[in-house]
Amino acid sequence: MPSIAPATESPDTTRQRKVDVLLDVLRNRRTTNAHFANRPLDESHVRTILEAASYAPSHFNSQPWRFVLVRSEARRKELGKIAGDSMKLVMQKGNFWKRYLKYFRFSKEETDKSGDGIHIDNMPLILRPFIQYLFSEKGGEVMNKLRVPYILAIDSKKLVASSPLILGVLLSKEEYKKGELSGMYSMLALGMAIENIWITANALGVGVQFISLPMEAGGEQWQKCVEMIAPPENFELIALFRLGYTDPGAKRPTIDWSSNQRKDISTYCFDETFGNGWVPKS
Numbered sequence: 239m240p241s242i243a244p245a246t247e248s249p250d251t252t253r254q255r256k257v258d259v260l261l262d263v264l265r266n267r268r269t270t271n272a273h274f275a276n277r278p279l280d281e282s283h284v285r286t287i288l289e290a291a292s293y294a295p296s297h298f299n300s301q302p303w304r305f306v307l308v309r310s311e312a313r314r315k316e317l318g319k320i321a322g323d324s325m326k327l328v329m330q331k332g333n334f335w336k337r338y339l340k341y342f343r344f345s346k347e348e349t350d351k352s353g354d355g356i357h358i359d360n361m362p363l364i365l366r367p368f369i370q371y372l373f374s375e376k377g378g379e380v381m382n383k384l385r386v387p388y389i390l391a392i393d394s395k396k397l398v399a400s401s402p403l404i405l406g407v408l409l410s411k412e413e414y415k416k417g418e419l420s421g422m423y424s425m426l427a428l429g430m431a432i433e434n435i436w437i438t439a440n441a442l443g444v445g446v447q448f449i450s451l452p453m454e455a456g457g458e459q460w461q462k463c464v465e466m467i468a469p470p471e472n473f474e475l476i477a478l479f480r481l482g483y484t485d486p487g488a489k490r491p492t493i494d495w496s497s498n499q500r501k502d503i504s505t506y507c508f509d510e511t512f513g514n515g516w517v518p519k520s
Contacts, residue, residue: 263441269497270445272490274482278309278402283442290438296427297420302413303431306406306467313466317478318399320462324455325394329387334454335373342373353501360494386493393491398449401480406467407432408475428476439481449478
């Protein structure tokens with residue numbers, strides 16, 4: 239009896255299956271706040287992650303991005319020290335809290351209601367009674383007395399120094415011209431390249447976190463990062479990220495937050511005119 243050929247999948251079914259896989263990856267994209275597994279990244283995974291960046295759209299296919307891989311232990315420790323010092327400086331000044339206070343959430347009810355921001359859900363017992371006061375415009379003095387900046391600085395230093403890979407992200411100044419359209423176009427392109435990196439990394443079990451504190455501190459701290467990456471005059475260092483394999487059993491930082499909530503589509507997408515929330519029919 240002749241074998242019966244299996245029914246072929248329809249183009250629509252194939253397309254939907256691919257979309258389902260893609261959406262699953264996007265919905266599970268996360269920022270990794272905790273320590274990574276103590277092992278280097280596989281070279282093939284690093285290649286895949288960086289290759290993904292090249293497929294991001296850019297104006298006239300200019301591909302204005304460049305990346306620097308920092309993997310030596312000595313250089314990672316140096317960046318860790320910069321990150322820790324930056325954290326302490328920023329926290330002690332108090333400007334950080336004033337700038338981002340509107341994004342702090344202190345309960346699940348708050349996060350569910352807003353759909354955005356960060357839920358500060360991990361903190362030492364001694365600090366928990368003061369949590370809402372600490373994360374306020376007037377909480378800086380109390381934070382300094384309770385040595386919160388030092389706690390955060392130690393965590394930040396260890397997190398960066400122990401990360402298997404620090405990724406420096408740069409743009410060509412031929413395209414990245416502040417105040418000009420090409421500057422906006424190249425920054426948009428870089429954002430899309432970073433998103434490609436992030437979702438590809440997460441799909442491979444690799445976590446990613448933006449190292450923002452040296453930029454927040456600015457001045458000498460950011461300049462130290464620039465000098466470490468050593469870009470030529472026609473390139474500008476834009477940001478630093480830390481990468482490594484995620485570890486489900488990793489201990490969370492002493493003070494930590496989660497940000498899994500998302501806004502309902504009708505609150506950020508409008509039908510025909512701004513403010514007329516779009517509610518999908520299916």
